[in-house]
Amino acid sequence: MTENQKNLVKATVPILKEHGVLLTTHFYKRMFEHNPELKHMFNMGNQQNKKQQTALAMAVLAYAEHIEDPSVLLPVVNSIGHKHTSLDIRPEHYAIVGKHLIASIKEVLGDSASNELLEAWTIAYEQLAGLMTGHEQSIYQQQTEKKGGWAGWRPFVVKQKVKExxxxxxxxxxxxxxxxxxxxxxxxxxxxxxxxxxxxxxxxRQYSLSCAPNGQYYRISVKRETGSEHPDGMISNRLHQHIEEGNVIDLSAPAGTFVLDAQKSNPKVFISGGVGQTPLMAMLEELIAKNNTDSLPITWIHGCKGTTVHAFKDRLQELQEYSISLKKHIFYDSKDQMVANTYQGWVDLSLIKDDVLLPNADFYICGPAPFISKHYNFLVENGITKQQIYFEEFGPASLQLN
Structure with missing residues (x-):
């Protein structure tokens, strides 16, 4: 890109900050009208709740802001690349997206979209697409080179369906x-x-793997969304209500950047809300299976409505018997369901500071966006560095904490 073209892209930053979601909403509407086959690839639930439009607007804004040196966005590129490969997105899809994105800029900005601006954004998008597709190709290659690995979709049999x-x-x-x-x-x-x-x-629909690797099967643990007509709820509820043992469903290969570094011997603190405990349960099982955890302090903090909806509480007890250094703190909404090692109300880290604010610990947080923000901010305010905190927000990313 020429310096003038970079300046034209950067000049759109104020517009993207104010009207980015309007632009991306127009873009998705346009793309699905002209290429309805792509509806099979996109989670339409995230279209209804505007999460996908917001996430794309933020990504486009970040790219415009860093057009001089897109390499600073590599961590974001990596995370998006993992999501794209898990959805079997290929280079040809970038061409379709690019066509509709440039057309949307022209249609939304109207007379403000000069030919020079559209040309600058076309080149900028091609540069971004090249960066993304190159990275995603390396992820596909890594997946297919693994023993038992694959790219795209692969049929799996539901051999067990267990109510947690x-x-x-x-x-x-x-x-x-x-x-x-x-x-x-x-x-x-x-x-x-x-x-x-x-x-x-x-x-x-993406679901965290809820157990440690075992070489034989994958396990996902899915929350039923009562009375939900939201497409996300439809998928989860279809698994609950219509998918039975013996049925076959399509899966993509494991992906994601919110992962445990099991080689580090520093303390671990896991903080989850509701079904957000699923990836953390896989991490906890791995730690206890692969390490001498009697000398590794581990703190497990979980919040949910009560004992009847508390999944894996028996499994947690089993793991605690394997590791005397594992401490748990459970928060229940309902007072009448209080048992040992529990607290009433939402998760409150200030009540358990001694087991939370461990020197040199790694912190893993998973749950809804407000849950993550609350506990992330508490940790930072109490001297934990941002580099020690890892989090996963279900659905398209909207949090900008690190």
Missing amino acids: SEEITSFYLYPSDGGPIADYIPGQYISVRLFLPELNLLQP
């Missing part, structure tokens, strides 16, 4: 071809693709 609580059920997934499965790093997710008759669409 009144809300959460686990699905044990084995490859239908009888072959090996790719290993993964605890914290990663897989995409599940189901046909939704209500929408007449195939729909992907």
